[in-house]
């Protein structure tokens with residue numbers, strides 16, 4: 001993807017009077033502020049494996065994870081399972097963590113007394129051309 | 132009310148943030164060059180591993196005992212420290228960053244006339260717990276919280292929160308009854324601002340505990356010691372004398388020195404190391420918007436060498452500067468003069484001295500000083516290095532091989548600051 005600097009620049013005014021359009025000058029769009037609401041609680045990570053392909057998360061995708069928000073039913077979350085950071089879907093009704101791939105069986109939450117949620121995946125980024 | 136938030140075993144806890152498998156396990160972090168143990172998780176402390184123990188002494192024992200060892204990873208620690216600080220801003224707009232892992236907050240009074248003192252105490256305790264829980268949820272950093280009417284008492288409250296299991300990491304010392312209980316059990320050398328030298332002199336006056344110090348005559352103490360110790364007495368009795376230092380004061384000197392991975396008798400690698408240290412120090416100099424007027428070069432041999440020899444030299448710069456190229460060139464020449472053939476060196480360092488505010492430079496008619504072009508180049512170099520990682524661009528003099536570089540055999544990934552070291556998530 002090409003990068004565009006999306007700023008409006010006003011014309012120079014010979015007499016030195018400020019252009020009235022200056023009041024409407026836009027700042028260039030910033031993906032950070034658009035995608036990340038809690039920067040101190042948000043981390044980036046890399047997806048490894050194919051268990052979440054049904055949600056459109058493929059091996060090598062960039063995951064943007066917010067630790068500060070409370071995980072809701074149906075959201076894609078990161079959990080520490082057996083001490084390993086793992087991406088799953090939270091099913092609060094059935095009390096389990098599921099994958100988006102039929103070859104993986106759901107994990108019942110009660111079986112893992114030490115299961116800790118390590119954040120909610122708020123966005124995932126596919127690279128169509130490697131950065 | 133003052134609130135002191137202190138990260139527990141900070142470096143060790145940082146190593147556990149993206150490694151949930153290591154939480155509640157023994158973890159140690161080594162100093163620069165993997166020499167000493169500088170941080171231990173609670174479990175490592177419980178196993179009897181001492182602060183500053185040398186790696187050489189206990190390396191194999193630790194490996195047998197499944198202690199996880201890390202070299203220090205300051206990129207990670209700096210980032211996580213900033214995250215904790217920014218999360219604390221949810222609780223107060225008035226924050227003092229006291230160190231990389233300690234922050235003071237000023238909390239507006241939680242009291243209201245309808246509430247009994249017990250209710251207020253409880254609400255402060257709940258608030259402390261809320262702070263602790265939020266910090267952990269947002270950053271995975273375990274902290275201890277101390278709340279009290281003065282900074283010195285907040286330090287004591289924090290210490291109590293760590294030591295007394297019943298506190299569960301939150302200590303509130305809001306009444307004289309509570310702080311007297313803690314002071315009776317705190318030796319003077321554990322009080323903030325009381326050095327071991329002062330404690331020894333206080334012992335001569337039969338003052339051993341914080342309570343005995345708090346009850347002593349401030350005028351007498353002032354005569355024996357100084358006004359700071361007198362202020363500590365006031366603070367211990369609940370009268371706030373110290374306020375928050377919210378604006379960080381720029382450093383007056385910037386040093387960068389490190390040990391080499393191996394001894395060297397050759398000049399070129401030492402010069403390369405010096406150039407790198409100059410680059411680091413200049414980055415810091417520019418970050419705090421200062422200029423330096425003089426430069427110090429330090430060279431060390433190992434103290435057990437027969438020709439044990441430390442030397443240093445201070446050089447005046449032609450004009451105040453933050454230019455890596457200029458300072459590096461001067462430093463390399465200076466090392467050449469300090470260097471003695473046949474001597475094995477183990478460590479080198481540079482210091483930038485006589486710092487002044489960049490915005491208020493005095494113009495000298497005969498020495499025009501640093502050019503705007505240089506300013507722009509330095510800004511670009513810093514931007515590139517922040518963006519693409521350290522050493523993306525550097526002065527050629529820093530050397531390309533870096534044989535002398537620090538030993539960092541156990542460094543963890545820089546999870547939050549390098550694109551190719553992000554944490555991996557099992558999918």
Ligand SMILES: [Mg+2]
Nearest residue numbers: 137138140232
């Ligand atoms: Mg600490």
